[in-house]
Amino acid sequence: MKHLILIMLLLMAMGCSAADEYTMLPEDCYDDEQYDEADQMCYLTCELDDTCEAAGLGDWLRDFTEQLGAFSFVGDDEPNVVILYTVDGNRIRDPVENEPLTDEEAAILDDTANHKVMWQQFANIIPQAQRMAIAKYGVFTDGEENTMAYVEPNPDDPTTWILVLDAADAVNQEEQTYTLIHEFGHVLTLNDNQVPFDENAYFAEDDTAVEEAESACPTFFAGEGCSRNQSYINAFYDRFWADIYGEWEAAEFDETAVSDDLYPQYEDRFLTAYAATNPGEDIAESWTHFVLYPKPEADTVAAQKVRFFYDYPELVTLRAQIVGRLYSQSRARER
Numbered sequence: 001m002k003h004l005i006l007i008m009l010l011l012m013a014m015g016c017s018a019a020d021e022y023t024m025l026p027e028d029c030y031d032d033e034q035y036d037e038a039d040q041m042c043y044l045t046c047e048l049d050d051t052c053e054a055a056g057l058g059d060w061l062r063d064f065t066e067q068l069g070a071f072s073f074v075g076d077d078e079p080n081v082v083i084l085y086t087v088d089g090n091r092i093r094d095p096v097e098n099e100p101l102t103d104e105e106a107a108i109l110d111d112t113a114n115h116k117v118m119w120q121q122f123a124n125i126i127p128q129a130q131r132m133a134i135a136k137y138g139v140f141t142d143g144e145e146n147t148m149a150y151v152e153p154n155p156d157d158p159t160t161w162i163l164v165l166d167a168a169d170a171v172n173q174e175e176q177t178y179t180l181i182h183e184f185g186h187v188l189t190l191n192d193n194q195v196p197f198d199e200n201a202y203f204a205e206d207d208t209a210v211e212e213a214e215s216a217c218p219t220f221f222a223g224e225g226c227s228r229n230q231s232y233i234n235a236f237y238d239r240f241w242a243d244i245y246g247e248w249e250a251a252e253f254d255e256t257a258v259s260d261d262l263y264p265q266y267e268d269r270f271l272t273a274y275a276a277t278n279p280g281e282d283i284a285e286s287w288t289h290f291v292l293y294p295k296p297e298a299d300t301v302a303a304q305k306v307r308f309f310y311d312y313p314e315l316v317t318l319r320a321q322i323v324g325r326l327y328s329q330s331r332a333r334e335r
């Protein structure tokens with residue numbers, strides 16, 4: 001009995017500290033942080049300049065990325081989303097449950113505190129105004145590793161998106177952060193303002209509708225639709241993919257693993273092997289490296305893909321916000 005009480009106290013203490021990482025009071029802020037009323041969080045407010053260096057942010061970011069080993073965050077299985085929430089600003093509400101198919105799924109379904117903590121981690125990293133396209137948030141598990149997270153158009157309104165996270169993978173902070181920024185990169189580059197959603201092509205039962213939509217598209221055709229001329233992904237495609245797209249399509253039609261085909265041939269073009277999967281994964285990986293790593297000097301195409309984002313002032317600002325938030329979050333964890 002004593003042990004049981006001790007365990008319960010321990011669990012309660014753990015639950016509290018996990019939640020406290022993501023909500024704070026104004027008096028919790030450090031001198032260089034500002035309190036965000038809506039998020040109930042303290043955020044570092046410096047830009048990525050000398051003031052941030054003085055605050056130790058540059059060193060922190062280098063240490064952070066050094067912890068990142070090579071890890072895979074993709075699996076093949078069709079995930080069973082055991083719970084799906086509606087996103088309402090910073091909050092999640094109105095959960096809809098799905099039948100759990102395994103003991104692991106039943107366990108993660110019951111752990112509602114963790115659903116909230118995972119959401120808040122994401123919500124605190126990405127400023128609210130930038131993630132308005134994410135209308136739903138779901139939780140699943142396929143065990144550790146395999147698929148860590150994914151995003152997809154929301155079937156109820158495909159101009160919005162669903163973010164789905166694996167509860168079993170939210171254990172390694174660095175990997176989880178990398179994954180969240182990567183997934184957000186998809187929404188940033190494929191949202192309805194960048195790539196107007198094409199219902200007929202996306203939900204097509206056969207290839208004909210897709211091929212028609214693709215041949216009618218004068219810019220890069222993402223699976224979600226025809227990209228706008230000025231979109232990030234169209235500019236990225238023009239610069240880095242147009243010359244190898246034929247090879248990529250041929251490899252895909254062979255149904256061989258595309259990244260295995262393309263990556264060894266063009267290794268210096270890609271930041272990771274996974275980036276060679278398709279232009280959408282490539283821009284998401286390049287975006288993630290842009291956010292988390294220093295500006296590269298190298299002459300390789302891979303380095304150019306990171307520098308690509310520095311041409312967009314709004315993305316340089318967003319990077320500064322995200323990194324400042326990550327830094328504040330990590331300091332909060334140590335408080």
Ligand SMILES: [Zn+2]
Nearest residue numbers: 182186281284
């Ligand atoms: Zn991805």
